[in-house]
Amino acid sequence: xxxxxxxxxxxRSIKTSAKEAGLRLxxxxxxxxxxxxxxxxxxxRSLCRKAVTPDPTDPSLPTVAAxxxxxxxxxxxxxxxxxxxxxxxxxxxxxxxGFPSGQYPLEVRLYDVRRAVEAGANEIDMVISRGLFLAxxxxxxxxxxAAVKESCGDAHLKVILETGELETYDLVRAASDLAMNxxxxxxxxxxxxxxxxxxxxxMGVTLVMxxxxxxxxxxxxxxxxxxxxxxxxxxxxxxxxLVMVKETLGDDWMTPELFRFGASSLAxxxxxxxxxxxxGHYMSPDDFSEA
Amino acid sequence: MNEHASSQTExxxxxxxLRFGESWDYxxxxxxxxxxxxxxYGHYINGKFTxxxxxxxxxxxxxxxxxxxxxxxxxxxKKDVDKAVDAAKSALTGWKRLSGKERGKYLxxxxxxxxxxxxxxxxxxxxxxxxxxxxxxxxxxxxxxxxFFYHAGWADKLKYAxxxxxxxxxxxxxxxxPWNFPLLMAAWKIAPALAxxxxxxxxxxxxxxxxxxxxxxxxxxxxxPAGVVNIVTGDGATGxxxxxxxxxxxxxxxxxxxxxxxxxAAAAERDIPCTLELxxxxxxxxxxxxxxxxxxxxxxxxxxxxxGHVCCAGSRLFVQESVLDEVIRRLEWRMKSLRVGDPLDxxxxxxxxxxxxxLATINRYLKIGSEEGAEVHVPGGGEVxxxxxxxxxxxxxxxxxxxxIAREExxxxxxxxxxxxxxxxxxxxxxxxxxxLSAGIWTDKGSKMxxxxxxxxxxxxxxxxxxxxxxASPFGGYKESGFGxxxxxxxxxxxxxx
Numbered sequence: 001x002x003x004x005x006x007x008x009x010x011x012r013s014i015k016t017s018a019k020e021a022g023l024r025l026x027x028x029x030x031x032x033x034x035x036x037x038x039x040x041x042x043x044x045r046s047l048c049r050k051a052v053t054p055d056p057t058d059p060s061l062p063t064v065a066a067x068x069x070x071x072x073x074x075x076x077x078x079x080x081x082x083x084x085x086x087x088x089x090x091x092x093x094x095x096x097x098g099f100p101s102g103q104y105p106l107e108v109r110l111y112d113v114r115r116a117v118e119a120g121a122n123e124i125d126m127v128i129s130r131g132l133f134l135a136x137x138x139x140x141x142x143x144x145x146a147a148v149k150e151s152c153g154d155a156h157l158k159v160i161l162e163t164g165e166l167e168t169y170d171l172v173r174a175a176s177d178l179a180m181n182x183x184x185x186x187x188x189x190x191x192x193x194x195x196x197x198x199x200x201x202x203m204g205v206t207l208v209m210x211x212x213x214x215x216x217x218x219x220x221x222x223x224x225x226x227x228x229x230x231x232x233x234x235x236x237x238x239x240x241x242l243v244m245v246k247e248t249l250g251d252d253w254m255t256p257e258l259f260r261f262g263a264s265s266l267a268x269x270x271x272x273x274x275x276x277x278x279x280g281h282y283m284s285p286d287d288f289s290e291a
Numbered sequence: 292m293n294e295h296a297s298s299q300t301e302x303x304x305x306x307x308x309l310r311f312g313e314s315w316d317y318x319x320x321x322x323x324x325x326x327x328x329x330x331x332y333g334h335y336i337n338g339k340f341t342x343x344x345x346x347x348x349x350x351x352x353x354x355x356x357x358x359x360x361x362x363x364x365x366x367x368x369k370k371d372v373d374k375a376v377d378a379a380k381s382a383l384t385g386w387k388r389l390s391g392k393e394r395g396k397y398l399x400x401x402x403x404x405x406x407x408x409x410x411x412x413x414x415x416x417x418x419x420x421x422x423x424x425x426x427x428x429x430x431x432x433x434x435x436x437x438x439f440f441y442h443a444g445w446a447d448k449l450k451y452a453x454x455x456x457x458x459x460x461x462x463x464x465x466x467x468x469p470w471n472f473p474l475l476m477a478a479w480k481i482a483p484a485l486a487x488x489x490x491x492x493x494x495x496x497x498x499x500x501x502x503x504x505x506x507x508x509x510x511x512x513x514x515x516p517a518g519v520v521n522i523v524t525g526d527g528a529t530g531x532x533x534x535x536x537x538x539x540x541x542x543x544x545x546x547x548x549x550x551x552x553x554x555x556a557a558a559a560e561r562d563i564p565c566t567l568e569l570x571x572x573x574x575x576x577x578x579x580x581x582x583x584x585x586x587x588x589x590x591x592x593x594x595x596x597x598x599g600h601v602c603c604a605g606s607r608l609f610v611q612e613s614v615l616d617e618v619i620r621r622l623e624w625r626m627k628s629l630r631v632g633d634p635l636d637x638x639x640x641x642x643x644x645x646x647x648x649x650l651a652t653i654n655r656y657l658k659i660g661s662e663e664g665a666e667v668h669v670p671g672g673g674e675v676x677x678x679x680x681x682x683x684x685x686x687x688x689x690x691x692x693x694x695x696i697a698r699e700e701x702x703x704x705x706x707x708x709x710x711x712x713x714x715x716x717x718x719x720x721x722x723x724x725x726x727x728l729s730a731g732i733w734t735d736k737g738s739k740m741x742x743x744x745x746x747x748x749x750x751x752x753x754x755x756x757x758x759x760x761x762x763a764s765p766f767g768g769y770k771e772s773g774f775g776x777x778x779x780x781x782x783x784x785x786x787x788x789x
Binding site (some may be wrong): 001002004005011012013014015016017018019021022025211214217218221242246247249250251252254 | 307309310311312313314315316317318319320425429582584585586588589628637638755756
C-alpha cells in the first residue's frame with residue numbers, strides 16, 4: 001500500500017500557476033551537490049555562483065537552499081558564498097563522518113565533523129553505520145548519532161540512512177525513528193541516501209520517512225526535515241515529491257527549512273521549465289551552466 | 292473548526308496539528324478531451340440504433356455534478372424488449388455455432404477498441420455518473436478492456452475450464468446492471484456471456500446509460516454480428532419487462548438486494564438460471580499489529596472510492612481497541628487531503644453523488660446515524676459546488692452493532708467505525724450481517740490473516756489491501772449479497788450448461 005499511495009501522488013496534475021509556484025519552491029529547496037573525488041575549488045566556486053544566481057537571465061528566481069560538498073571544500077564554498085549578501089543566506093552543507101560508507105572509527109568520524117564545522121559548514125550530512133544497524137546493534141548506532149549531533153554544535157544535522165542498503169520499509173521506518181530519537185532538534189533532517197548506492201531516493205521510501213517525521217512531531221512537537229537525495233533529476237519528479245509532502249505533512253513542511261532535494265542535475269531542469277514558462281519555448285540544455 | 296473539535300478531546304494535539312491549507316494550491320486541471328454527445332439516443336437492437344417514432348418517450352440523462360441534462364435517452368417499452376429478445380434469439384444460432392476462436396477474435400477486437408477510445412469513454416463516464424476522472428481513467432475503463440481481453444482468451448478454451456464436460460451456451464441472457472460502474476458492469480456481464488456463446492439483452496441503469504450506448508457503437512465498429520448484443524435503455528419498468536420476458540434463458544443482475552429478490556422470483560417462475568450480485572455492508576478489520584498508515588489507505592480506498600457507490604465497499608470499520616484513537620486521528624488527517632469537486636478535474640479524489648435520489652438516501656442515513664446517537668465526523672474543509680449532488684466524505688464514531696448505519700447499505704461516502712478486543716469478537720461481529728460480499732483484514736501477522744480469512748463469511752477477502760479487482764479473480768457474494776461469480780474461471784459457470 002505504501003507504493004500504491006506513493007504512486008497516487010504522481011497522478012496529481014500540476015498546471016499553470018501551481019506549476020510555476022511549485023518549480024520555484026522546488027528550486028529554493030535544492031541542495032546543489034557535487035561529491036566527486038575530482039572536485040576542484042574552481043568547480044565548487046562555480047557551483048556557489050550558480051547557487052546564488054541560478055539563472056542570470058531571470059533575477060526573480062530564489063537562491064537554492066545550500067551547496068553540498070566534501071569537508072575539504074567547505075572553506076572554498078563558504079568564502080565564495082560570503083562574497084554577496086544573497087550568498088550569505090545560502091548554507092554550506094558538508095558530508096562528513098567518513099562519507100559515504102561510514103566504515104571508520106568513531107573518533108575519526110567525529111573529528112571529520114568538527115573540522116567541517118570549524119571550516120564554516122552550516123549543515124552536516126552524516127551517514128549512519130549501516131553495518132551496526134543491520135547487525136542489530138541499534139543502541140550503538142543511536143549513541144553514534146547522538147555523538148555526531150553533539151559535535152555539530154550550531155550546525156544542523158542531516159542523518160543519511162542509506163535506504164538502498166536497508167532494503168525494507170520496516171527497516172527504513174526503524175532507522176528513521178532511531179535517528180530522530182537520538183537527539184535531533186528542530187530543523188535537523190533525515191535523508192534517504194548518499195547518492196552512491198542504488199537505489200537512491202524513491203517515492204515509497206520518502207513516504208515512509210515522512211510518516212515517521214509526522215509521528216515524531218506528534219510525540220515530541222519537534223519538526224524534523226526531510227531530504228530525499230539521488231535519482232531526482234526532473235522537474236516532474238520534484239513536483240511529485242512536493243505533492244507528497246503537502247498531502248502527508250501539510251503546509252508547514254513546504255519550506256526549505258524542512259524539505260530539501262539532494263540533487264545535482266535537478267536544478268537545471270527546474271530552470272529549463274521555468275524559462276519555458278517565461279519565454280514560451282524550450283531552451284537547449286547548453287543554455288544553462290552546468291555548475 | 293476542526294482545531295476546535297480536537298481541542299476538546301486532546302488538548303495537547305491542538306498545538307501540534309498538521310495544517311492542510313492552501314499554501315500551494317493545485318490550479319484547476321480539467322480534462323481537455325471533449326466528447327460528442329448526440330441530442331437523443333435510441334436503443335441498440337439487432338445491430339442498429341432505433342429511430343424514435345411519434346409515441347417514443349424519452350428521459351434525460353443528467354450530469355450529477357451540475358444537474359444539466361446531457362441528452363435524451365429512450366424509455367424502453369415492452370415492445371422494445373420484445374424486439375431485443377427476438378433479435379438475440381435469432382442471432383443465437385449463428386453465434387453459438389461460431390468457433391470459440393472466432394468469438395475470441397471479436398472479443399479481442401472489442402477490447403482493443405475500448406483501449407483506443409479509452410479517454411473518450413472515461414470522460415463520458417465521469418460526465419454521466421459523477422465519478423472522478425482519475426478513477427474512470429485509471430480503473431473503470433482499463434478494467435473493462437481487461438475483462439474483454441481475459442474472456443477472449445477463454446472463448447476457445449472452455450473445455451479446459453470444465454474438464455470432461457461439454458460446456459454449451461445457456462442461450463439468451465437478460466442482463467441488468469447498476470449505475471455505479473456503468474461501463475465496467477456492462478463488460479463484466481457481456482464479455483463472459485459472449486465468450487461462452489450466448490447472446491445478450493442488456494439494460495443499463497436509468498441514470499447512466501451513455502457509456503453502454505458508446506459500447507454499442509464499438510460493437511458496431513467491430514462488426515459484431517447483429518443481435519448478439521442488444522441494449523435497451525429505460526427505468527425500472529423496462530428492467531421489469533426484461534426480467535419477466537418469457538424468451539430469456541438466463542437472468543443476470545447486479546444491483547440492490549431488494550430488486551435482486553424480485554429478479555430471483557422472476558427467474559424462479561420460469562425455472563431459468565440466475566446470477567445475482569447484490570448489496571453489501573462489508574467489514575474492514577484493523578488489528579493493532581497492522582501497519583496503521585497502510586491501513587488508513589485501505590480505509591480510504593475501501594469506502595471513499597467512487598463516492599462509496601461500491602457494493603463491496605468497506606463500510607463497517609472494526610478497529611482493535613488499543614489503536615482506535617490513533618486510527619481515527621490519522622484517518623482525519625488523511626481525509627483532509629481528499630479533494631471533493633468537479634469530476635472532470637484530474638486532481639479530484641471524490642466526485643459527485645450519482646443522482647438526486649441517492650443523495651437523499653445518503654442524507655437520510657446521515658440523519659438516522661445522528662439520531663441513533665453516533666457522532667459524525669467530516670474532516671475535510673472547503674466548499675462543494677453550489678449546483679450538483681454532493682456529499683463530503685465522513686465517518687461515524689460511537690456506532691453500535693444494532694444501529695441502522697451499521698446494518699444497512701448506505702451506498703455513499705459514509706463509514707461506520709466500531710472497535711473490538713479479540714479476533715473472535717471481530718469475526719463474530721463482522722459476520723453478523725445479512726450480507727457477505729467482501730471483507731478486509733489488516734495485520735502484519737500472516738497466521739492471523741489466514742485464520743480469519745477462513746472464518747469470515749464473504750465472497751472476497753482482501754488482506755492488507757482493499758477494493759482491488761482483476762478479471763482473473765472471481766467476484767461474488769454470500770447470503771444476501773447474491774450468488775454466482777463474475778470474473779475468473781468460476782465466472783464462466785453462470786454462462787454455460789452441460
